[in-house]
Amino acid sequence: MSLFALLDINNTLVNIPLGDGYAMSWIEAFGTVFGLLCIWFASQEKTINYLFGLLNVTLFAVIFFQIQLYGLLLLQLFFFCANIYGWYAWTRPNAQGETLEVRWLSKQKLIATAAVSVISITWLTIYIDAFFFSLASFTVDGLNLLGTNLASPVLEPxxxxxxxxTMTVLSVVAQVLMTRKYVENWILWVVINVISVGIYATQGVYAMSAQYAILMFIAANGTREWARSAKRNDDKTLTQTAAA
Structure with missing residues (x-):
């Protein structure tokens, strides 16, 4: 099978007997597996998660291009850049030769993050159709400069x-917090996945709903694991401070 055939959203790998039936393509299957591996390794604080994250967002960008969801395509570009930055941030030693450690947000940063999130969600809720139409149009115009000759997108409300x-804003915030190894990122992913399960089930996309249910449990485990790591790091800092 050629690479182009694997990347075709219409190339079905398996028909899943959920609802009216769901034809999962090869590219969606690979993208989903890479996404699950990314989240699992991140929950274990393994830097290799960013490799699988880059593969995941690249494949999903191809999917969104093919099904003409250009706003989501542009969002994958953000996640691609965030994965590169996260890989760098997790491996770059500081002046003392230490790499980034898992910790909780300070009270000031938590309040600021919450305020920015609430304001952004409120703004996007009001202007979401205009916002994503602008993103889609911007993406199409950019791709047309490269000679793709795409038609202007027609989006439904x-x-x-x-x-x-809420899912869009919290996904961006959670991804940023993950790159800085803040425990709160996992709490946000749990919230995002709970909402996703409900939304996709309501829309009859049961395969996606099942996928996000799995991600919800991985995120819950990530919260537990990172909370333990943060406590160990706090205890180590207190011990070093007392010894000094």
Whole structure:
């Protein structure tokens, strides 16, 4: 099978007997597996998660290009850059030769993060259709400069503006927090996945709903594992401070 055939969203790997039936393509299957591996290794604080993250967002960008969801395509570009930065941040030693450690947000950073999230969700809920149409148009115009000759996208109004805005904003915030190894990123991923399970099940996309249910449990485990790591790091810092 050629690479182009593997990347074709219409090349079905398996028909899943859920709802009215769901034809999962090869590219979606690989993208999903890479996404699950990314989240699992991240929950174990393994830097290799970023390799699988880059593969995941690249394949999903190809999918969104093919099904003409250009706003989501542009969002994958953000996640691609965030994965590269996260890989760098997790492996770059500081002046003392130490790499980034898992910890909780300080009270000031937590308040600031919450305030920015609430404001962003409120703004995006109100302007979500105009925002994503602008993103889609911007992406199409950029791709057309490369000679793709795409037609202008026609988007339907968002079915769940508040929940969609919440998932979008919290996904960006959670990804940023993960690159800095803050425990709170996993709490946000749990919230995002709970919402995703409900939204996709309501829309009848049961395979996606099942996938996010798995991600929800991985994120819950990530919260537990990172909370333990943060406590160990705090104890180590207190011990070093007392010894000094």
């Amino acid at each position: 968002d079915a769940f503006p508040f929940w969609d805005a």
